[in-house]
Amino acid sequence: MIMRAPRYQHHDIAFNMAPLIDVVFLLIIFFTLVSTFASAENIRMTLPTPDKSKAQAIKIVDRVVINCQYAAPVTTGGTGRVLYSVGPNPPEDLDSIAQKLAAARQGNPKLKVIIRADKRLRYEQVRAVMAIVADANIQNLSLVAHVAAGEE
Amino acid sequence: MQYRLRTRRDAYRGAQWKRGSLRQGRRPLTLNLAPMIDVTFLLLIFFSVTTTFKRAEGFFSAKLPQDAGRPTVALPITPVIVRVQQYGPNPGDYRLRLDNFLNAPATFDELSEFLANVQNNPGFDADTPVVIAAEPDVAWDHVVGCWNAAVRAGCKNISFGR
Numbered sequence: 001m002i003m004r005a006p007r008y009q010h011h012d013i014a015f016n017m018a019p020l021i022d023v024v025f026l027l028i029i030f031f032t033l034v035s036t037f038a039s040a041e042n043i044r045m046t047l048p049t050p051d052k053s054k055a056q057a058i059k060i061v062d063r064v065v066i067n068c069q070y071a072a073p074v075t076t077g078g079t080g081r082v083l084y085s086v087g088p089n090p091p092e093d094l095d096s097i098a099q100k101l102a103a104a105r106q107g108n109p110k111l112k113v114i115i116r117a118d119k120r121l122r123y124e125q126v127r128a129v130m131a132i133v134a135d136a137n138i139q140n141l142s143l144v145a146h147v148a149a150g151e152e
Numbered sequence: 153m154q155y156r157l158r159t160r161r162d163a164y165r166g167a168q169w170k171r172g173s174l175r176q177g178r179r180p181l182t183l184n185l186a187p188m189i190d191v192t193f194l195l196l197i198f199f200s201v202t203t204t205f206k207r208a209e210g211f212f213s214a215k216l217p218q219d220a221g222r223p224t225v226a227l228p229i230t231p232v233i234v235r236v237q238q239y240g241p242n243p244g245d246y247r248l249r250l251d252n253f254l255n256a257p258a259t260f261d262e263l264s265e266f267l268a269n270v271q272n273n274p275g276f277d278a279d280t281p282v283v284i285a286a287e288p289d290v291a292w293d294h295v296v297g298c299w300n301a302a303v304r305a306g307c308k309n310i311s312f313g314r
Contacts, residue, residue, distance in 0.1 A: 017185060024192050031199035047209060048293045050300035051260060055210025114211065117292050120243070123236075124288035126295070130312065134216045145296050147210035 041065045041087035048119040048145040055145040063112045063142075064104055066097065066129055070118035082118075082125040094132055101136040112140040212299055215311065231281035232270060233313065234263065236298055238289040246294050260301040267305035278306050283313035 045067065064086060071081040083091035086100055105111050113133045117126045133141055233251040248257050250266070257263040270276050282302045286295045302310045 017189070021185070021189065021192070024189075024196055028192065028195050028199065031196075031203055034205075035199060035203050042209070048296035049207075050293075050297040052300075052304060053210065054300055054303040055212055057208050057210045060211065116209075119291065119293035119296070121292045122288060123286045123290045123292055123295050126292050127288070127312070130216065139216050141214045141216050142211040143214060143296060143299065144209050144211060145300065146207045149207070 041067075042116065043067045043069060043085065043088070045069050045116065045118045046120065047116065050145055053145055053148040055147045057147050060112055060114060060142060062108055062110050063114050064101065065114045065116060066133075068115065068117035068121055068126055068129060070120045080120060082121055084129065094128060097129075098132040098135060101132060101138065105136045105138055110140075111138055112142065113138050114142045114144060116144040212296070212303065214299075230275065231283050232267065232276075233283045233285055234267075234298055234302070236284065236286040236290045236294055238287050243291040243293070246290055248298070260297045263298065264301040264304040267302055267307055271306065278308050280307070281309045281311065282307045283311055285313045 042065065067083075067085045067087070069083040069085070069091070071083050073080050084094055084097055085091045086097055101113070115126065115129055115133075117129075130141065230252070232253075235249040235251065237247050237249060239245050239247060248260075248263055250256065253266075253270075255266060257266050267282065271278055271280065284295065284298050284302070286298070299310060
């Protein structure tokens with residue numbers, strides 16, 4: 001009887017990339033669908049979140065965004081400050097913003113102003129912006145808040 | 153010296169040698185996936201780094217008076233004036249008051265219900281002016297909450313006042 005040595009089959013070791021590529025493509029498709037690139041003029045802040053919000057996510061053209069940021073107090077017990085800025089520009093005082101608004105209103109009579117104010121600010125700090133908007137003879141004003149959770 | 157006749161097989165192998173397939177050995181044609189995977193990973197990293205999930209923003213439309221000092225509400229119409237008052241140091245220390253009405257809603261939900269019910273009374277409707285008069289110290293969050301309550305009640309003529 002002839003004894004045969006066992007035959008070993010040699011296979012190339014290969015890394016199966018197909019599932020990895022599948023997952024990566026799925027992730028890319030997910031991110032491309034859900035991503036909305038943030039506008040630079042919408043500075044990050046804590047916006048008001050009213051219950052059952054009726055704020056409407058609409059597109060407003062011919063607009064100027066005035067951001068009212070809350071600056072936390074430096075010392076304990078101090079009051080927070082407010083930083084006003086037009087769009088993505090650095091903070092400036094209200095007189096300077098009023099001049100810009102007046103110039104923009106002359107160039108575009110249909111100009112709309114959007115006030116994005118931090119919810120921690122006091123009413124008088126936002127009312128000061130409304131006053132300069134009214135002084136610039138601009139009637140159309142929009143206040144920004146978060147929309148309801150189910151209507152995003 | 154011994155010569156051998158050049159056969160057709162010799163000619164075929166010569167052609168193979170010329171085009172290199174015999175020299176390099178026969179390799180199967182494969183698609184090089186490495187650059188595609190590189191780009192794909194770059195895209196993935198870009199999106200995962202730049203993406204921030206946030207709640208969408210919306211707008212409340214408002215109108216400002218054309219000239220400062222002029223009353224925004226026509227006098228014969230009785231507006232509903234909602235006063236937001238601050239009675240303590242904390243942002244949550246606020247209360248709601250309504251001029252000419254005995255009822256004082258405690259929350260924005262109650263305010264919304266009240267404003268919706270007011271529209272059913274004679275002389276009031278959805279176009280009745282609702283004036284939000286907030287004290288200077290009141291948090292902006294509550295002012296917007298008040299505005300939202302009026303919008304929820306179906307009021308169409310909402311404005312700020314003192």
